[in-house]
Amino acid sequence: MINLLGEFIIDEFLKQMNAWQRVGIDITLAFNVSPKQFLDPNFEYYLLKKIREYNADPAKITLEFTETAFVTDFLNIAQRLQLLREAGIRIALDDFGTGYSSLSRLAELPIDILKIDKSFIDKIHINSTSSAVVQSIIALARAFNLVIVAEGVETIGQVNVLKEFGCDKLQGFYYSAPIPAKDFERFYVKTGQTINKQDLCIRTPAII
Numbered sequence: 336m337i338n339l340l341g342e343f344i345i346d347e348f349l350k351q352m353n354a355w356q357r358v359g360i361d362i363t364l365a366f367n368v369s370p371k372q373f374l375d376p377n378f379e380y381y382l383l384k385k386i387r388e389y390n391a392d393p394a395k396i397t398l399e400f401t402e403t404a405f406v407t408d409f410l411n412i413a414q415r416l417q418l419l420r421e422a423g424i425r426i427a428l429d430d431f432g433t434g435y436s437s438l439s440r441l442a443e444l445p446i447d448i449l450k451i452d453k454s455f456i457d458k459i460h461i462n463s464t465s466s467a468v469v470q471s472i473i474a475l476a477r478a479f480n481l482v483i484v485a486e487g488v489e490t491i492g493q494v495n496v497l498k499e500f501g502c503d504k505l506q507g508f509y510y511s512a513p514i515p516a517k518d519f520e521r522f523y524v525k526t527g528q529t530i531n532k533q534d535l536c537i538r539t540p541a542i543i
């Protein structure tokens with residue numbers, strides 16, 4: 336049922352994005368794509384059709400894929416992702432470090448954002464090995480001109496280390512637990528009054 340669920344998520348995602356834009360909430364939103372869903376050759380056409388229907392800005396949309404999406408038929412998948420990028424959509428590689436990516440394949444992937452898996456972040460402030468791994472991933476992403484996002488940030492100690500390493504964006508319960516979409520507008524206004532716009536994109540929580 337993943338394709339039916341995926342289509343429902345796309346529709347609800349764009350509907351909510353459209354509603355927020357009408358009330359002045361202009362942010363970039365991201366959603367995860369199942370590897371099986373992306374195997375459907377009609378996926379990108381359905382997505383682009385819905386973007387046009389809702390008059391959405393592709394530049395405000397990020398698609399997140401895990402490394403398992405690239406295990407089979409790498410060349411074909413890379414070409415399809417490139418088509419989405421050319422339409423203005425940003426592509427993120429999620430949970431990096433837990434899958435099957437090699438350095439050579441990473442260089443060939445048409446991606447914009449690298450998300451460091453939570454398992455590497457958990458002990459970054461207390462474990463030198465974790466710290467070294469994350470620092471190396473950040474350096475690697477920098478070499479490929481990728482935006483770097485740390486997942487699962489929960490403590491001020493992790494925040495401080497990641498800022499020291501030059502991580503671009505932080506995501507996790509330290510900033511907010513997932514909240515219902517109906518509560519997000521109030522959250523957006525509240526945080527927008529106390530932090531600058533650059534921080535606001537970092538503090539934006541996951542939406543359920």
